Amino acid sequence: MSSTEQSKTKLNQTPTTQRMSWIHKGELTLIERLSANILKAGPMPKHVAFIMDGNRRYARKLHVERQQGHTQGFDKLAETLRWCLNLEIREVTVYAFSIENFKRAKDEVDGLMELARQKFSRLLDEQEDLEKHGVCIRVLGDLTLLPLDIQKLIAQAVLATKHHNKCFLNVCFAYTSRHEITNAVKEAAWGVEQGLIKPSDVSEFLLDECLYTNNSPDPDLLIRTSGEVRLSDFLLWQTTYSCLVFQSILWPEYSFWNLCEAILQYQLNHQALQKARDQHAEARVLQQLEADRCCAADLLQQTGLGKPVDPQLRQEALQKYTAEREERVHSFLTALQEKRDRFFTDLNKGFIASAKA
């Protein structure tokens, strides 16, 4: 049987209930478990990001409808999440729908929105399972671009799983990295408008915290399937020191061994990337110190004490300035988190209200 025929047979055999679930039930085979244990002897990525590319090409290959390709793609996601849990990879981020994808044909976009509706509704039905596994679902993107009913479903799902902390699934929906970075700068500007922070407080650390992914560490590993070798506006800021693995397999055909191959690649790159990351972190600390020093010196000058010569005075001013800056940034980030939480709770109230009506 050719691989195309095998895939088609599998498509028809998978039971509907298993196809709908967000995390596949089932354990690894013996060989898979042995391989997983061998891999786990080395450094394992704690956060993996996936660009799940190739659904439409897969559908063309099997001569089925595009929508089938997307459904299979979702199924593969559920399977991959199961493998990640088995490999103790606690955080996964996936690129489900880009803002650029709105440019596609209307029927395809509508089909994808309908799939999202089904999946997020299903998620709400599976709350017990999600609580059992401690799965926290976050949806990242400009959700205001989505139909209101999907926004409300998402809000429910996010709020229902907010306090789970065993593993994390971040779904990028109506997302592009440039929009995310622009939004982060806008949030910082909002902070300045509100008088919470000064423009000089804006730093790499602050922008990190203003991104949609502020609650997650940077991905250790980014995997893109279907053979394309670009990032397509996905996590551009967060993946600067991530291991990038481009695999030619189409997403619905992804296997446990493909995942192991990617993890091996991560392990080979681990030391070099750790070194580069540490160097960057050191440089960042020095940059911040230098910036604080300049600001503290400016302040001393402004208080009319002339050019400050006394190193003791300068040191005290620096420490005071740094403490104040950190305080400002902390209150700003608290306010930002409250603003974000309010977005979901307001949506949810609307959802409950409309459900009661």
Next chain:
Amino acid sequence: MAAPLRIGMRRSMRITQKAFFTECIMAVVYEFVWRMLHALLHLQRTLLSWNWRLWRRAMTAVLVPTVFGFQNHPHNNKKLIPTGGKKSCCRVLWKSDGKSLEKLPLHIGLLIAEEETRYTDIANLVVWCMAVGISYVSVYDNQGIFRRNSSRLMDEILKQQQELLGLDSLKYSVEFLNNSNDKPEQQVLSCQATVKVLSPDDGKTGIVTAAQKFCQLVEQQQKRSSDLDVNMLDSMLRGTKGMPDPDLVMKFGTVDSTLGFLPWHIRLTEIISFPSHINITYKHFFSALKCYAGCEQRLGK
């Protein structure tokens, strides 16, 4: 304590001890297999890298005197000075190579992710880019080494330009940009290519600087936070020189990462990797361009 209970407890303790012992043994076995696997993979990678460099060097040594005679190999004592005819032959060949491709990148980024750097090889790459018809070339490493040694790199590029392109090298003049704020290092009459030397400061730090500038405008009430959109931030990051986004990044070295290279600008950039830039040949450089010409960008559609 009753005897059966004691026996039961002892039995369960033996089973637990046995299970613990088995687990320890298995952990050692897994670690051993893992180390063996990684030793093999590292060996394979090292061999590939050596093979790449040695093979390139061997090819250069064999082909150079017989075919083109243009590579000034650092390990050769003889300096092979090409004749004017051969240089113009290369130039025409490279230009036609560029024209033969379905699409050519407007801007190529050369990402050197290796500890060892050879300025001659990088200069060759830059000159080939120019000869084939690329308008913008960036050179990047994640420690800012090229930034600090940009004059040395510039000298090497000018030298290789003369070596490889000969008398008509003035037509392929180069504008060097070290810093978006600096004036160009060399002002030329007919500018055919722009070479920019980049470091991590042009990446995230650049975005932070743009963010601070925007926040200052907001503080001065010249703008509102809601005024910012992707296009505005993009034009702030592009600056006055306005280099287009890199269409293609050629990454040299065995590290599988962009290592901080222009995160904002590489959203649609194709990334093609080579084991090393040392002794890189034109053939491999061109194969990357062919690969780029063949790729399909659907842009979300």
